[in-house]
Amino acid sequence: MEDQPWFRVQKEYKILKKEGRYNVRAVVEVALTGEVYRIIDGASHKLEYRIISAGGEVLAEIRRKQTDTGVVLGDDVLSLTVGPTADRLLVVGLVVVCGLLDCCI
Structure with missing residues (x-):
């Protein structure tokens, strides 16, 4: 019996690709359900992401944390x-x- 991965991540490269509505960092495919998700870059910083479903629904947003006074904490x-x-x-x-x-983990 061959082991199947639970999900697959494919990093997107910008070489020879047309610019779209957003910059896709990676495409994630869940093997058990066949669902596809995209990890897209945030507009203001490298460490901000959105995770969207195939239908375009935003499932989650990851941002750098800020204090109440606006000080941005570490990466x-x-x-x-x-x-x-x-x-x-x-x-x-x-x-x-x-x-x-x-490469920050």
């Missing part, structure tokens, strides 16, 4: 906002994928 201090329909364990797994893509 490894993040704020995670998860939508009501998102699978929280999957989102946490995708946050780890984001950290591995940036």
Whole structure:
């Protein structure tokens, strides 16, 4: 019996690709359900991401955490906002994928 991966992550490269509405960092395919998610870059900083479903629904946003006075904390201090329909364990797994893509974990 051959072991099948639970999910597959494919990093997107900008070579010979047309510019779209947003910059896709990676495409994630969940093997058990066949669902596809995209990790896209945030507009203002390298360490900000959105996780969207194939239908375009934003499932989660990852941002650098700020204090109440607006001071941005370190690169490894993040704020995670998860939508009501998102699978929280999957989102946490995708946050780890984001950290591995940036080589900060």
